[in-house]
Amino acid sequence: MRFTHLFILLIFFIFSGCKHKKLTLSKIEGSQIQITDSLIPDSEIEAYIKPFRDNIQKDLDSVLAYSADTYSKTDGELNTAIGNFMADAVYDEANPVFKSRTGHEIDMVLLNHGGIRSILSKGSVSKRTAFELMPFENSVVVVALKSQQIDSLINYLVRAKRAHPISNLKLTLDKDFNVIEAKIKGEPIKPDKTYYVATNDYLYNGGDNMTFFKNNDSLYVLNYKIRNALIDNFMKKDTIKPVRDDRFIQIK
Amino acid sequence: MKRRYFIQQASAGTALVTLGSLGLQSFTSVEKTSKITILHTNDVHSHIDAFGPEDGRNANKGGVARRASLVESIRKENPNTLLLDAGDIFQGTPYFNYYGGELEFKLMSKLKYDAATIGNHDFDNGIDGLFAQLPHAEFQFVSANYDFSNTIMDTHTKPYKIFKKDGITIGVFGLGIELAGLVDPSLYKETKYLDPIEITQDMSRILKEDEQCDLIICLSHLGYHYRNNQSKISDLKLASTTKNIDLIIGGHTHTFLPKPTIVKNIEGKNMLVNQVGCYGINLGKIDFYFDSDKNKSANGTSIIV
Numbered sequence: 001m002r003f004t005h006l007f008i009l010l011i012f013f014i015f016s017g018c019k020h021k022k023l024t025l026s027k028i029e030g031s032q033i034q035i036t037d038s039l040i041p042d043s044e045i046e047a048y049i050k051p052f053r054d055n056i057q058k059d060l061d062s063v064l065a066y067s068a069d070t071y072s073k074t075d076g077e078l079n080t081a082i083g084n085f086m087a088d089a090v091y092d093e094a095n096p097v098f099k100s101r102t103g104h105e106i107d108m109v110l111l112n113h114g115g116i117r118s119i120l121s122k123g124s125v126s127k128r129t130a131f132e133l134m135p136f137e138n139s140v141v142v143v144a145l146k147s148q149q150i151d152s153l154i155n156y157l158v159r160a161k162r163a164h165p166i167s168n169l170k171l172t173l174d175k176d177f178n179v180i181e182a183k184i185k186g187e188p189i190k191p192d193k194t195y196y197v198a199t200n201d202y203l204y205n206g207g208d209n210m211t212f213f214k215n216n217d218s219l220y221v222l223n224y225k226i227r228n229a230l231i232d233n234f235m236k237k238d239t240i241k242p243v244r245d246d247r248f249i250q251i252k
Numbered sequence: 253m254k255r256r257y258f259i260q261q262a263s264a265g266t267a268l269v270t271l272g273s274l275g276l277q278s279f280t281s282v283e284k285t286s287k288i289t290i291l292h293t294n295d296v297h298s299h300i301d302a303f304g305p306e307d308g309r310n311a312n313k314g315g316v317a318r319r320a321s322l323v324e325s326i327r328k329e330n331p332n333t334l335l336l337d338a339g340d341i342f343q344g345t346p347y348f349n350y351y352g353g354e355l356e357f358k359l360m361s362k363l364k365y366d367a368a369t370i371g372n373h374d375f376d377n378g379i380d381g382l383f384a385q386l387p388h389a390e391f392q393f394v395s396a397n398y399d400f401s402n403t404i405m406d407t408h409t410k411p412y413k414i415f416k417k418d419g420i421t422i423g424v425f426g427l428g429i430e431l432a433g434l435v436d437p438s439l440y441k442e443t444k445y446l447d448p449i450e451i452t453q454d455m456s457r458i459l460k461e462d463e464q465c466d467l468i469i470c471l472s473h474l475g476y477h478y479r480n481n482q483s484k485i486s487d488l489k490l491a492s493t494t495k496n497i498d499l500i501i502g503g504h505t506h507t508f509l510p511k512p513t514i515v516k517n518i519e520g521k522n523m524l525v526n527q528v529g530c531y532g533i534n535l536g537k538i539d540f541y542f543d544s545d546k547n548k549s550a551n552g553t554s555i556i557v
């Protein structure tokens with residue numbers, strides 16, 4: 001009995017002896033290798049990617065419309081042709097979707113000036129143009145705002161003094177930046193009326209400090225990417241010819 | 253744990269046993285050493301093609317086909333190599349918009365990635381969009397702190413995976429960032445985010461004690477460090493508040509480090525935190541050398557970065 005115990009113990013010890021032979025971590029070497037053009041690309045991987053790349057490029061570069069001029073977000077103080085185009089395109093494309101789902105109409109659109117990510121160059125317009133203008137995946141959302149929140153929205157625009165893209169909202173300021181006219185769809189803003197404002201999910205969530213969206217009555221997620229709205233709009237038009245207008249101006 | 257401790261204590265104090273085990277040494281090669289190479293990427297964001305020569309910041313850098321040949325040459329040099337990714341595989345080029353991540357996963361499979369964790373952008377086509385691409389991924393997704401049990405991803409990820417290379421047991425576990433406020437809830441649905449520190453305490457114990465790992469690696473998408481929000485969990489914070497992890501491979505913050513960061517863990521032991529920027533511009537390479545020479549190990553592990 002005792003001998004058996006001793007034997008088991010011995011086996012235990014032998015086992016533990018082996019355990020001690022276990023390798024231990026002695027050295028760690030860390031480095032970083034840059035992937036540069038000095039590396040020869042793997043030809044099999046390259047060949048595998050090619051049909052995907054070709055297909056994307058063909059689709060991205062197929063001409064959808066023609067831009068009459070080159071438009072930049074810097075050519076205008078409080079509104080720009082390119083911003084007006086984007087906000088109007090969102091209105092035109094998202095309103096039928098919103099109406100079919102809710103029975104309501106979008107009253108106005110607000111995007112952000114920083115969200116115009118490139119110029120719109122004169123000449124051929126393709127899907128690639130839409131990817132350049134809007135590389136982000138943000139989607140259209142419609143927010144129901146009370147007139148008090150519309151006031152906050154207008155105050156924000158007045159303070160920002162930037163050409164944030166708007167559609168169906170008209171704002172006129174005097175030389176001291178007081179609002180002398182504010183209309184939605186051509187009508188003065190009515191107290192206690194609910195306005196359906198289309199924007200994108202980034203701004204709805206407080207992007208660019210647009211905090212007025214959050215105390216909303218309700219939110220409608222359209223699952224419709226801003227970029228796709230632009231593409232759909234390109235496909236409907238032969239010529240893109242937006243203008244800077246009087247939707248947001250200051251009378252000096 | 254206790255049993256092992258007892259065995260080691262007992263063997264240390266018994267001369268007779270040392271004699272007994274000496275006989276066995278002739279079977280195991282005394283001079284045996286092992287080298288394990290860990291290669292890693294993070295935040296590749298669908299950057300399959302290299303940047304063009306016109307790119308303002310990363311001209312002529314990156315590209316999966318180049319990475320493939322680099323990985324291949326390193327594997328030839330050391331077959332005991334693991335290739336890992338710390339998340340945000342998706343989103344950033346039209347490849348994702350057109351194919352939803354299919355090509356990203358297919359290429360990672362061709363490069364023989366061993367494991368990846370899930371980044372916040374991997375939910376950009378919704379949890380269903382991620383699930384739909386899983387058939388193209390021939391590597392394991394590890395995520396210990398996302399509870400997917402009420403989602404379509406249930407059973408399709410593991411908290412950790414064990415690899416055995418040249419007699420060395422390597423445990424790789426994954427951690428994801430808090431999704432609320434970062435990703436639209438309609439995208440991640442009922443994915444539950446669990447506290448990374450608590451989960452890591454469990455993971456490091458399981459991997460060290462139950463799985464007897466020689467090397468423990470955390471694939472993290474928590475972010476390297478938040479200067480303006482010290483209380484936010486990050487790789488540096490996780491490293492200093494936990495134990496038994498040898499390497500944290502990070503992501504999310506697109507941090508370019510001049511070299512891996514050496515951090516003292518909660519026991520005062522040195523370990524590494526690394527991240528290699530983004531867009532497949534760099535490949536991280538960490539070599540772990542294992543040795544049976546007791547003198548060397550008595551002096552501790554030397555870290556050369």
